[in-house]
Amino acid sequence: MKKLSSLLLALCLVLSLGVGAFAADGIAPEDLKIGMVCIGDNNSGYDIAHITGLEEAMEALGVPAENVTYKYNIGEDETAADACYDLAENGCQIIFTDSYGHQSYTQQVAGEYPDLTFVAMTGDQAKQSGLANLKNAFNHTFESRYVSGVVAGMKLAELIANEELIDENYDADGNVKLGYVGAYPYAEVVSGYTAFYLGVKSIVENVVMDVRYTNSWFDITAEGEAANALMSDGCVIISQHADSTGAPSAVQAYYESGHTVFCVGYNISMLEVAPDVALTSAANDWSVYYTYALQSMIDGTEIATDWSEGYNAGANKIFPLNENAVAEGTAEKVAEVEAALTDGSLQVFDCSTFTVEGEHPTSFLAIDLDGDFEGDEGEAIDEDGIFHESLPELRSAPYFSLRIDGITELS
Amino acid sequence: MNNHEPLIHIAKRDGMVWWRAWLVRLAAAIAALLVCALFIYGLTKLNPVKVYAAMWQGAFGSARRSWITVRDATILLCIGVGLAPAFMMRFWNVGAEGQVLMGGCATAAVLIYAGRALSTPMLLLIGGAASIAAGVLWGVIPAIFKARWNTNETLFTLMMNYIAIQITCFLVAKWENPKGSNSVGIINQQTQAGWFPAIFGQQYMMNVIIVLALTVGMYLYLKYTKHGYEISVVGESENTARYAGISVKRVIIRTMALSGAVCGLSGFVAVAGASHTISTSTAGGRGFTAIIVAWMAKFNTFVMILIAFLLVFLEKGAIQIASQFKLNDYASEVVTGIILFFLLGSEFFIQYTVHFRSHGHKKEVQA
Numbered sequence: 137m138k139k140l141s142s143l144l145l146a147l148c149l150v151l152s153l154g155v156g157a158f159a160a161d162g163i164a165p166e167d168l169k170i171g172m173v174c175i176g177d178n179n180s181g182y183d184i185a186h187i188t189g190l191e192e193a194m195e196a197l198g199v200p201a202e203n204v205t206y207k208y209n210i211g212e213d214e215t216a217a218d219a220c221y222d223l224a225e226n227g228c229q230i231i232f233t234d235s236y237g238h239q240s241y242t243q244q245v246a247g248e249y250p251d252l253t254f255v256a257m258t259g260d261q262a263k264q265s266g267l268a269n270l271k272n273a274f275n276h277t278f279e280s281r282y283v284s285g286v287v288a289g290m291k292l293a294e295l296i297a298n299e300e301l302i303d304e305n306y307d308a309d310g311n312v313k314l315g316y317v318g319a320y321p322y323a324e325v326v327s328g329y330t331a332f333y334l335g336v337k338s339i340v341e342n343v344v345m346d347v348r349y350t351n352s353w354f355d356i357t358a359e360g361e362a363a364n365a366l367m368s369d370g371c372v373i374i375s376q377h378a379d380s381t382g383a384p385s386a387v388q389a390y391y392e393s394g395h396t397v398f399c400v401g402y403n404i405s406m407l408e409v410a411p412d413v414a415l416t417s418a419a420n421d422w423s424v425y426y427t428y429a430l431q432s433m434i435d436g437t438e439i440a441t442d443w444s445e446g447y448n449a450g451a452n453k454i455f456p457l458n459e460n461a462v463a464e465g466t467a468e469k470v471a472e473v474e475a476a477l478t479d480g481s482l483q484v485f486d487c488s489t490f491t492v493e494g495e496h497p498t499s500f501l502a503i504d505l506d507g508d509f510e511g512d513e514g515e516a517i518d519e520d521g522i523f524h525e526s527l528p529e530l531r532s533a534p535y536f537s538l539r540i541d542g543i544t545e546l547s
Numbered sequence: 548m549n550n551h552e553p554l555i556h557i558a559k560r561d562g563m564v565w566w567r568a569w570l571v572r573l574a575a576a577i578a579a580l581l582v583c584a585l586f587i588y589g590l591t592k593l594n595p596v597k598v599y600a601a602m603w604q605g606a607f608g609s610a611r612r613s614w615i616t617v618r619d620a621t622i623l624l625c626i627g628v629g630l631a632p633a634f635m636m637r638f639w640n641v642g643a644e645g646q647v648l649m650g651g652c653a654t655a656a657v658l659i660y661a662g663r664a665l666s667t668p669m670l671l672l673i674g675g676a677a678s679i680a681a682g683v684l685w686g687v688i689p690a691i692f693k694a695r696w697n698t699n700e701t702l703f704t705l706m707m708n709y710i711a712i713q714i715t716c717f718l719v720a721k722w723e724n725p726k727g728s729n730s731v732g733i734i735n736q737q738t739q740a741g742w743f744p745a746i747f748g749q750q751y752m753m754n755v756i757i758v759l760a761l762t763v764g765m766y767l768y769l770k771y772t773k774h775g776y777e778i779s780v781v782g783e784s785e786n787t788a789r790y791a792g793i794s795v796k797r798v799i800i801r802t803m804a805l806s807g808a809v810c811g812l813s814g815f816v817a818v819a820g821a822s823h824t825i826s827t828s829t830a831g832g833r834g835f836t837a838i839i840v841a842w843m844a845k846f847n848t849f850v851m852i853l854i855a856f857l858l859v860f861l862e863k864g865a866i867q868i869a870s871q872f873k874l875n876d877y878a879s880e881v882v883t884g885i886i887l888f889f890l891l892g893s894e895f896f897i898q899y900t901v902h903f904r905s906h907g908h909k910k911e912v913q914a
Contacts, residue, residue: 206870208866208869209866211831212826214823237729240733240824351729
């Protein structure tokens with residue numbers, strides 16, 4: 137009897153603890169305080185995309201606008217840790233850092249504040265850090281890039297059909313040349329340019345692409361120079377994974393000097409700087425993730441360590457097509473491709489559509505455990521030959537780093 | 548009729564009593580705050596008092612914020628202290644940025660390559676020595692050229708900065724972690740090997756101790772030693788120095804070695820004591836800001852403490868008002884600019900008197 141009653145008592149205790157903990161975990165929207173560390177401010181398209189996403193999420197969930205504290209122009213150095221500490225000390229329950237390089241500092245502060253939630257947006261160390269309160273999130277940007285590649289491919293097909301291309305636009309094997317301005321030779325960029333290339337290739341089979349790196353996320357001059365170098369090599373369409381308007385401006389100028397060139401932007405609409413040549417821009421809709429993360433805080437549920445969604449969740453998009461520049465029928469084709477990405481019938485990295493050193497890849501280990509830059513575990517290619525990018529059970533940040541045939545990295 | 552006196556007549560003062568000089572500076576600071584208040588209210592309609600309070604909050608609003616202000620001010624002060632002997636010798640060392648970066652790179656190299664093998668005290672000792680060596684190298688090269696071939700040291704030290712920046716970029720690419728991120732990340736994040744240990748429970752206490760020791764040491768060196776005297780003579784006139792039997796070449800090289808050593812050591816403090824990483828933002832323009840610190844303080848290292856704190860206070864305050872009032876960074880840069888303009892301008896009124904011509908009798912405007 138005594139045993140039974142003590143058992144009951146223990147059970148009650150456990151239950152009440154559980155309920156109590158659950159109730160304590162959820163935070164009413166008006167009490168939810170958010171910290172946001174930005175690498176730039178409202179002058180940078182990348183930060184605007186995050187700020188807009190967060191503000192849309194707050195509005196949708198009824199979190200008052202004054203509950204967010206922004207830290208602008210925080211570099212990828214110890215000032216990022218300073219900013220996180222400061223937000224933590226000032227009562228923020230969830231703190232986002234928006235740039236990859238903030239991550240190790242976010243992690244440092246997360247280790248000291250285990251009761252608060254930290255999200256290193258676009259980061260990749262949450263799982264390996266072993267910290268329960270550190271999260272990563274990344275949209276399927278590669279899907280947007282694939283769709284923007286389809287737009288470019290439609291344009292290319294039109295240019296070929298109208299015989300608007302010149303000899304310099306073809307390589308020795310008769311492939312049309314594309315150009316890509318990349319920031320760093322990092323998996324995120326490789327994954328992106330490969331997706332763009334495959335998007336073009338899905339429309340026009342005989343294409344090759346040159347990639348030039350600027351070694352900066354934001355450098356108007358270097359991006360413009362890289363685009364100029366690519367165009368003088370004969371590249372017809374220039375896309376980019378860098379945050380400025382440098383490349384589209386250069387393409388517009390080259391077009392005005394009498395050449396046939398077009399471009400695809402990133403993060404912001406390039407119509408203002410390149411009204412004749414910008415076809416569209418690949419983009420992310422971060423509000424999907426911010427809504428999910430804030431809703432989880434309000435409900436008191438655990439936020440996924442790695443979150444990654446794409447068209448299926450509405451987290452990806454391209455900017456409205458430039459009707460002055462795109463080929464006829466592009467809108468219909470885009471709608472068809474977007475629908476196929478949304479329902480999963482189309483996979484961007486289908487290994488049957490590309491080769492690495494002449495072979496269709498069959499195996500790729502995504503996760504590097506010991507820091508030697510070689511994958512140690514996490515098979516990303518399934519038996520049907522589909523490379524699954526940004527699988528949440530592996531890692532939300534892109535890991536596709538295969539250098540496929542047809543693409544040449546120049547610098 | 549034959550009075551052709553100009554409208555404004557400027558004359559050098561014989562010297563102002565120290566307390567009057569400080570009153571002028573105080574008046575300049577107050578005037579600067581008033582002009583800033585007009586600017587803030589005129590442009591944003593915010594209450595300037597609240598904005599100033601926010602700036603104070605940003606720099607000293609909590610224990611952590613105060614320590615961050617101290618941490619950044621000590622590094623700026625350290626670089627300023629390093630520049631003092633060179634400037635006193637009228638050797639325009641604008642190469643502190645590069646000397647700091649080279650010191651930082653040397654420290655980072657020690658922490659990265661020996662981080663597993665050696666204990667923290669050993670790492671700090673070797674890292675400190677390496678940073679001094681790197682700083683000396685970067686300071687002495689332009690000094691030798693100046694001493695032997697009388698090259699222009701301003702251009703030379705400036706160019707050395709760009710070399711140092713490129714070397715830093717190269718090393719960041721070499722040491723980047725994870726690969727492709729273009730960032731070294733936090734060095735020895737798990738083990739904290741080679742980081743300054745906390746003293747009295749304060750993470751940045753060791754930075755303060757090192758830099759204060761350098762500040763006092765440099766003050767004594769410049770004011771009371773034979774070397775210090777030689778530096779000021781060379782600074783006044785090289786010919787006088789030569790006549791007095793001072794080897795100008797030796798003084799130039801020796802002094803720049805010292806200047807580079809302290810700047811290199813600033814890089815050590817910045818890497819091992821503050822950021823625990825290396826990038827071009829390890830110096831981040833502080834090598835240039837420190838020139839203002841050294842000049843405004845007239846090479847008096849104790850006054851430099853005040854100036855360094857003022858500049859860092861303005862910077863932290865700027866971040867806070869950007870965050871709190873959604874004021875763009877440019878607004879706070881204007882505020883900083885106005886304050887510096889007034890403070891630097893006030894030095895003019897301390898050095899010179901201004902006479903206005905008037906009918907019949909001269910009126911002297913005492914600043």
